[in-house]
Amino acid sequence: MSKVFVLDTNTRPLDPVHPGYARFLLKQGKAAVYRRYPFTLILQKVVEYPPVKPLRVKLDPGSRTTGIAIVNDVSGEVVFAAELSHRGQAVKAALDARRAVRRSRRQRKNRYRKARWANRKNQKKDWLPPSLESRIANILTWVRRLSRYCPIQAISQEVVRFDMQLMERPEMKGMEYQQGTLAGYEAREYLLEKWQRACAYCGEKDIPLQIEHIHPRAKGGTNRMSNLCLACEKCNRAKGTQDIAVFLKKKPEVLKRIQAQARQPLKDAAAVNATRWALFERLQATGLPVEFGSGGLTKYNRTTRKLPKTHWLDAVCVGKSTPERLQVNGIVPLLITATGHGSRQMCGVNKYGFPIxxxxxxxxxxxxxxxxxxxxxxxxxxxxxxxxxxxxxxxxxxxxxxxxxxxxxxxxxxxxxxxxxxxxxxxxxxxxxxxxx
Missing domain, CATH: 2.30.30 (SH3 type barrels.)
Incomplete structure (x- = not known):
């Protein structure tokens, strides 16, 4: 099971303890509940405690969900695991609604109001949109919070994808790099993310998937990403060289969804790419040593240790510091959802922008x-x-x-x-x- 955090009488972090021992401390009156989430005890009396063992917090940042794990590098024991769900989409939706209301008000014929379209100050060099800034703020909040309750001495973060081609030939660039040995690998990873690892036609998951041309190459289709999707072998054979409109004639909803999704960019990947180095720099500012690893190394560590794919297990497998043997049995992750602190809007408005x-x-x-x-x-x-x-x-x-x-x-x-x-x-x-x- 996940360990229970313990603080001494001066609120300094001690080694996490087994839940059974935590119940014993509470029953004997030697400790009290300091915090409910994550569950933390504080000792009531000064006692001799063995030296604390340094732990490492590991992060697998994502656009929607970030995996968090605290691991002992020596024993391979997973002390704590969590999955942090971000509210970036909610932040963007709120900003879009506010922009629509303000635009509606400005378009009214209010000649007595002065123009305010040129009053924006210069943005900071490291400025990020609020929807992306909230993701970084959530992760930093939990790194600092866990550091207060647990003796964390190092941080590991997944930053970049695995790219062996560039490692072998650093001088490669331009067209030669784009058409190199990993072009197909990167394309497949992109498509797996874009189509949620499911067949575009039947929606089946956890089965072998093939790269499928939406507009067949036999009829002039290209290899552009906007013309590619994923399909299971059965659907791929059934479609053959048919036009997608003919193949999905009896399924207009599926046809509409595929055509819309094919044109849609990979927003989640763009969000992660835009924030990964900003998060890395802010983690370095905490003063703890930060190790960064690639997505390919995370996948390799998880595969060799025969672990399923979840956000918190991806976090456990981040970086070269991952122990050969991991103790993950019985770990129950804490599911954390960012809800925000309410709204600063002092006047509620209707859809026309009038106060209600x-x-x-x-x-x-x-x-x-x-x-x-x-x-x-x-x-x-x-x-x-x-x-x-x-x-x-x-x-x-x-x-x-x-x-x-x-x-x-x-x-x-x-x-x-x-x-x-x-x-x-x-x-x-x-x-x-x-x-x-």
């Missing part, structure tokens, strides 16, 4: 704010019982609690006890796996 409501300037009431995880023990009236979940606060002191069973309304703040303060993330335990030794 005003938000409260105060977030916290009676010591609680919306999103805090609480435990409420109601001793009387119709809501009598024990409830655990996230709270929705009101200025009146009558709160709502969102539990697994549903939403409970009208809980007084007097019955509430905080469990975990709102920190911009939601948490869920993943599924455990058993792997061959």
């Amino acid at each position: 409501r005003h938000r409260q300037r105060q977030k916290r009431y009676f010591g609680y704010q919306t999103g805090d995880m609480i435990r409420a023990v109601v001793t009387s009236r119709k809501n009598k019982g024990v409830y655990v979940g996230r709270v929705l606060v009101r200025a009146t002191g009558s709160f709502d609690i969102r539990t697994k069973q549903g939403r409970v309304q009208g809980i007084s703040h007097r019955f509430c006890t905080p469990i975990h303060r709102c920190d911009g993330y939601s948490y869920q335990q993943g599924a455990g796996h058993s792997f061959p030794a």
Whole structure:
């Protein structure tokens, strides 16, 4: 199982302990819960503790999900694993909606307003769009957070793809490089990402896939990426040299989806490429040694150790520092989803940009704010019982609690006890796996 983080009385990180020993410390009153996610204890008394063992945090950055793992380089034990889901798409959608509303307001015939189209200041050299900046901020937040709870001494990050051709002949460039020995390999990796590792026609996954020409070469089709997709052998044979419109005549929805996806660029890969070196530089600024590895090396490490492909296992296998034997049995990853800290918009508007409501300037009431995880023990009236979940606060002191069973309304703040303060993330335990030794 994943270990439990432990802090001494001065909040300095100690070696993580087994969950069974953590329960013993709590039962004996030797430790108290310091933080719920990730679960962390703090010792109540000063005791002699053996020297801590240095650990390494390993990162597999992705556009939508980033794998995180803490590994002991000597024993190969995986101490902690998590999968961090980003909110870059939500950030972009919010910015698009705001831009649409502002554009609508500016297009009205408001002659009394001065033009403000030329008031933009020069952007910083390392500026990134907010949707990409949020991804980097999420990863840095968790690296710093884990460093406070665990004796981390090094960082490993997956940065670039594996490219043996360039390593063998560094002087190669231009057309010679583009048409080299790895051109087909890179093309296949690109297509696997673009088509989500599934057959474009039937949608089957986890089967051998072949590169398929959407417009057949026999009828003038090219080898451009926009004309390539992936297909299983059965669909590839059935299509043959037919035009895709003829082959999918009875499936217009599939035809429309394939034509749209073929023209769509690989946005996720572009997001990772735009942020990888910026993240690397900011990790170096933490003062810890940073090792970078390629995607090819990660895949090699995972394949030779016979591990399935998941985000957290990819993180475990990042870099040359990966031990020969990894202890991954029973590890339950923590699923972390970035939710943000709310909106700074003080005036809600309708689709035309007109104000319809005003938000409260105060977030916290009676010591609680919306999103805090609480435990409420109601001793009387119709809501009598024990409830655990996230709270929705009101200025009146009558709160709502969102539990697994549903939403409970009208809980007084007097019955509430905080469990975990709102920190911009939601948490869920993943599924455990058993792997061959």
